[in-house]
Amino acid sequence: MPELPEVEVVKNNLQENFKDQPKILSFEFFRSDLRDPMPQAQLKKLEGARLLNVQRRAKYLIFETEKGSFLSHLGMTGVWRVETKGVPPDQELGIHDHIRICFAGSVRLTYNDPRRFGVFDILTDKTRQKRLAHLGPEPLGLEFTGASLWASLRGRTVAIKVAIMDQKIVVGVGNIYASEALFLAGIKPQTKAHKVSREKCDLLVEKIKQVLKQAIQAGGSTISDFAHTNGRSGDFQNHFKVYARDGKKCLVCDAVIKSAVLGGRSTFWCPGCQR
DNA sequence: CTCCTATCCTGCGAGC
DNA sequence: TGCTCGCAGGATAGGA
Numbered sequence: 001m002p003e004l005p006e007v008e009v010v011k012n013n014l015q016e017n018f019k020d021q022p023k024i025l026s027f028e029f030f031r032s033d034l035r036d037p038m039p040q041a042q043l044k045k046l047e048g049a050r051l052l053n054v055q056r057r058a059k060y061l062i063f064e065t066e067k068g069s070f071l072s073h074l075g076m077t078g079v080w081r082v083e084t085k086g087v088p089p090d091q092e093l094g095i096h097d098h099i100r101i102c103f104a105g106s107v108r109l110t111y112n113d114p115r116r117f118g119v120f121d122i123l124t125d126k127t128r129q130k131r132l133a134h135l136g137p138e139p140l141g142l143e144f145t146g147a148s149l150w151a152s153l154r155g156r157t158v159a160i161k162v163a164i165m166d167q168k169i170v171v172g173v174g175n176i177y178a179s180e181a182l183f184l185a186g187i188k189p190q191t192k193a194h195k196v197s198r199e200k201c202d203l204l205v206e207k208i209k210q211v212l213k214q215a216i217q218a219g220g221s222t223i224s225d226f227a228h229t230n231g232r233s234g235d236f237q238n239h240f241k242v243y244a245r246d247g248k249k250c251l252v253c254d255a256v257i258k259s260a261v262l263g264g265r266s267t268f269w270c271p272g273c274q275r
Numbered sequence: 276c277t278c279c280t281a282t283c284c285t286g287c288g289a290g291c
Numbered sequence: 292t293g294c295t296c297g298c299a300g301g302a303t304a305g306g307a
Contacts, residue, residue: 003300035283035302059301076300077285096285115284117301158278167302174300223300224287264280266298 002074004139004172005215006226006234007059010080013229014054014061014109017082021050022103024065030098034118035075038099042122043070051103058135058171062123071131075117081110082229114225136168139208144170146202153193153201160196161189162263164208173208176221176243179268181208183242188274189267190260214239242268 002010027043049067056062061072061080072080085106093100099111099120111120121127136152137144152169153160163169165178173181182189184207187200196204220226220234223244227233241251246259246268255272 006300073301075284075302113284114286115299115301117284119302156277162278165301176300221300226300263278265301 003174003177005212006220008216009220011054011056018051022105023050025102028100034116038120039122069123071123073119077115077225078113078118079227080229083108135171139170139172146205149205150198150201156193159262160191160193163193175265179243180211189269
């Protein structure tokens with residue numbers, strides 16, 4: 001579900017909701033594992049610390065407290081819900097609510113994740129190495145350029161669409177935005193990565209940045225699960241040019257949008273616009 | 276190294 | 292109506 005724009009929107013929601021840096025009163029766990037076991041005892045040591053900030057790296061949310069940091073990855077179906085005094089005061093747990101963090105001021109954060117592909121982990125030198133060390137550049141950062149992309153595609157024979165979803169090449173681009181960015185850049189997704197010219201790399205980088213920024217502006221894309229921390233949906237799903245539009249006409253050239261499986265993932269492109 | 280497939284898990288829609 | 296099948300936004304392990 002969540003790619004970079006969706007995680008960025010959640011990060012912004014959390015920053016807004018927790019800008020007064022409330023004290024963490026408790027972590028509650030309603031099961032022991034998501035994708036991996038959760039280090040409950042270590043996380044509970046952060047109780048009593050104030051939440052200083054929430055950052056994003058790749059598709060991870062990083063919560064910084066006075067006593068240390070922890071991170072959350074939403075996997076496919078993870079949602080953080082902010083619950084305040086007024087709204088649902090002591091709402092029953094939902095069937096897939098797995099974690100609850102209670103804060104001073106009667107605010108709490110509840111994590112719901114039906115498929116449990118998410119991650120919730122303490123951030124130490126060791127887990128930083130495991131979770132974050134191998135990650136490539138941020139797509140919206142200055143270090144992600146046509147030159148850097150072109151260099152990292154050398155020797156890579158996989159499809160360009162598979163390559164830009166590789167977190168070592170660039171982070172945050174998932175299945176939706178990979179198809180959308182390649183459409184905007186006029187590159188056929190099946191093109192072998194090392195065959196994409198230097199000039200096309202410049203254009204592709206520009207379009208990746210563009211589509212991610214537009215999606216953030218629109219509050220992300222909601223297909224079925226993604227939600228803001230207040231439960232609202234994103235809007236960018238209404239602006240897809242090719243994703244899930246197979247069989248429909250291209251909005252630019254009237255050709256029929258095609259689909260195929262690349263690297264095990266559904267891929268969409270316009271045979272008229274993308275060569 | 277790189278590439279490719281299977282796998283974790285639940286829910287939902289299509290098709291029968 | 293109710294069942295089965297295939298697929299879904301991610302990421303990794305393991306084998307070729």
